[in-house]
Amino acid sequence: MSTVKLTVNGKAVAVEVEDRTLLVHLLRDHLNLTGTHVGCDTSQCGACVVHLDGRAVKSCTMLAGQADGASVTTIEGIAKGDELHPMQAAFRDNHGLQCGYCTPGMIMSAIDIVQRHGGQLDEGTVRQELEGNICRCTGYHNIVKAVLDAAGRMKVSQAAE
């Protein structure tokens, strides 16, 4: 057992876990942040994507101990109170989900994509960059629409800040 200290959604936490614990299980089982999902558990589907020090990573492919000292943001940490993050709002407005299982990971990856491309996104880039996130319902069409919509909204909200 080890104590892992990290910041999750802006809050400092210290969690006692077995050394073999994966980051996703620390989040879900110890902090009750069950918005981050375990899909394939083999690093392929992306349902478990969270931001680790600002980078979108697969939390099922990291030991909790590797995140010691890091800042982690999960799907629960991106809205401002009742106001959805522009990416969340765009997924809702564009019907970018059906069952919703992949959505938390999609949104966390999509925010990272927009941040890396600075709002200069086209459909092909979004499709290519989402290759690490698998959706079995939507056929991706509305997900791609949502990400492109959100890229515009995030540009506007950045400009406003």
Place this chain on the structure above:
Amino acid sequence: MYQTTYHRASSVDEAVSLFGKSSEAKFLAGGQTLLPVMKQRLASPSDVIDLGKIKELQGVELSGDVLTIKAATTYYDIMTNADVKKAIPAIAHLTSVLGDPAVRYRGTIGGSIANNDPAADFPAALLALGATVKTNKRSIAAEDFFKGLFTTALEDGEIITAVSFPVPAKAGYEKMRHPASRFALTGVFVAQTKSGEVRVAATGASQSGVMRVPAIEAALKANWSPSAIDSVSISASNLLADIHGTAEYRANLVKVMAQRAVTAAG
């Protein structure tokens, strides 16, 4: 995953000493291969020693005609590094088609070559560019480093610290990606050194891991153009065959990927 004990090393020396104190330790860099393997219970190290935060293993240096990438530098940091893009853009391209964005944020060059997966991308770059693997004990030429499937010249407790690439005159890498795993069904790295030598390496093709392709090297030495490879014949014997492709298919891919790589190299 079986029980294990996690250690975070703050220096290479500390990592070596932790290794010496453990019964069956494994070094962990980005963990994009080791952790999935541990989850499948195909590996059960008593201890994992995390190298990911060791400062001396991070970063890229360009000094004259040598590009040095420290071992724990992530694919993303390699792909976006200005010196890499300037000196050997084929390496930046290789990292951009490796895994997916989340994997590229975590996976490292040292982890890739230490694991020596027969379908990994970086072994082809090292072999084609005539790179040198630096460890805490010695320097190993790429030719001597890769020893077959998942096997390298590394000794127990030896840690890769960096890889040095001579900057080539031209280089290109193209691969047929497996659409789900993104590993190379076959990938070919072609390079022309500044002294005019041509070196070609293929990954994902041979049953013995990454390999040079002398027939294509000879054809390109005579005429550096995709069409020079048209008449080359690649034998399917000793090539990998699985549900994703037959040995004959991979033999053809070696040619086609080499041609595309030459086009990309210019």
